[in-house]
Amino acid sequence: MGYFFTLLGMLSFGALGLLSKLAESRKASPIAATFALFCSAVGVLGIYLVTFSPSRSFATTGPVIGIAIVFGVVAMMASWVFLYGLRFGKITTSWVLINLSAAVPTIASTWIYGEHLTLRKGSLLVLTVAAIVLLWKDKEQEARTLMLANR
Numbered sequence: 602m603g604y605f606f607t608l609l610g611m612l613s614f615g616a617l618g619l620l621s622k623l624a625e626s627r628k629a630s631p632i633a634a635t636f637a638l639f640c641s642a643v644g645v646l647g648i649y650l651v652t653f654s655p656s657r658s659f660a661t662t663g664p665v666i667g668i669a670i671v672f673g674v675v676a677m678m679a680s681w682v683f684l685y686g687l688r689f690g691k692i693t694t695s696w697v698l699i700n701l702s703a704a705v706p707t708i709a710s711t712w713i714y715g716e717h718l719t720l721r722k723g724s725l726l727v728l729t730v731a732a733i734v735l736l737w738k739d740k741e742q743e744a745r746t747l748m749l750a751n752r
Contacts, residue, residue, distance in 0.1 A: 704729040
């Protein structure tokens with residue numbers, strides 16, 4: 602079942618990219634596209650809860666609602682910044698950065714929850730940092746090339 606959700610997540614991010622390009626081609630506002638995305642997500646999750654949840658209820662505790670609101674706002678800001686940033690950069694760079702952002706919870710969970718850093722996790726973190734550095738170097742070289750071409 603875990604592989605199903607992994608595949609579904611990958612397809613969902615791919616669909617987000619396609620919808621982002623569609624919205625951009627139709628001159629839609631990134632904030633409006635993000636708002637529509639999150640409203641539809643609330644609808645789908647609501648249908649899921651009512652249909653498949655054992656309690657068939659939206660009931661939860663106050664702290665959970667507070668955490669959900671804070672992180673929902675952060676997620677919306679991340680999506681909006683990503684969509685808005687597409688106007689100024691290349692889509693490949695934006696997607697690489699959004700995928701590399703997975704390193705943040707990995708590092709945070711290691712630090713906050715005291716998870717043990719295995720050789721595999723450590724290697725992946727090193728490769729992530731290397732990818733970010735290589736991406737930065739590539740952008741730096743591209744900027745120099747553009748500057749020389751404009752002279």
